[in-house]
Amino acid sequence: MILMNDFKAETVALRESMLDATRRVLDSGWYVLGNEVLAFEQLWATACSVAYGVGVGNGMDAIEIALRALDIGPGDEVITTPMTAFATVLAIIRSGATPVLADIDPRTALLSIDSAARCVSKNTKAVLLVHLYGQVRSMVAWQSFCEGAGIKLIEDCAQAHLATLNGKVAGSFGVAGAYSFYPTKNLGAAGDAGMLVTGDELLANRAKCLRNYGQSVRYHHPEIGMNSRLDELHAAMLSERLKWLPEFTGRRRQVAALYRSGIQNAAIGQLVSPEADSAHVYHLYVITCEQRDALQAHLHERGVQSLIHYPVPVHYQAPCRDIKMDAMGLHASELHADTCLSLPCHPQMSDDDIMQVIDAVNLFCVK
């Protein structure tokens, strides 16, 4: 079976470097928020071209902490997309703010600026822009939209590790970017991990305080924080894995290029190409098909795993039935949820694997 992710197929050299990192941490005798975390925070902030990185427990916490550090909470509204991991919206809810869902652009599955414009109210404080599937797009438009509306731009970069548009990196366009290093992400730890990146020193310091019980200096808690600290083990492994990220992203782009040109089937739709090669890191390669479930079964029979990102848009989740949304509805998101399918797209795929996926997709016929 060609899997969606295949960590066991990673090279021995990478595995050895992770084992060395583990030994380094055990030998240090320091396990939480130490020198490995400081080193990885610096490495990742530099990679994102921002001054500060604040290591946290996971990507969802990175969003919540960004919102709280910006004083966005009860009574405030944050516009985002229903076509995302539930964690995006859950982070807004946990901050105390009110999520407001705008629809997507069906050509990209990214948040639609026209729909977001319809969602702005006097209480809107931010857009939480999700770089879905690894795409960074229309950032000048989003920056001027937010500036014009007097609201903050916060980026959910959980799927867009180092995607770059016009020389700027995901996470550096807005006031803060939230990264997840969940194992399946383009840069993943051996467990949960995340980071908030920002160019704003005050925001970074507030985030450091919030991640650690709201502690300013040892045993002094000027505010109610949380426990969302990054472990040394994860930070050490992430520093090692970061060395492989450019090569891995390059391979994802090769897989995607072969899919884009090789998939030729009238029943299959493709999202539009990125604005530049650098602006998509292909965390996921997503196609669309009206008979999506039949296509998924057909692929499975031919040894190709696939997944759906995401089958249930946020406003159909039980806790979100009364969620605020664009008055014109979220029809593009609903259609995308019914038709999208993610194909295997990861650095361990061989050329034969890629051809097998393309052949299997092309052999699908509508019944």
Ligand SMILES: Cc1ncc(COP(=O)(O)O)c(C=O)c1O
């Ligand atoms: C778009 C998006 N936002 C946020 C998250 C949350 O990240 P984490 O699982 O590290 O909390 C994820 C991870 O699934 C994600 O894909």
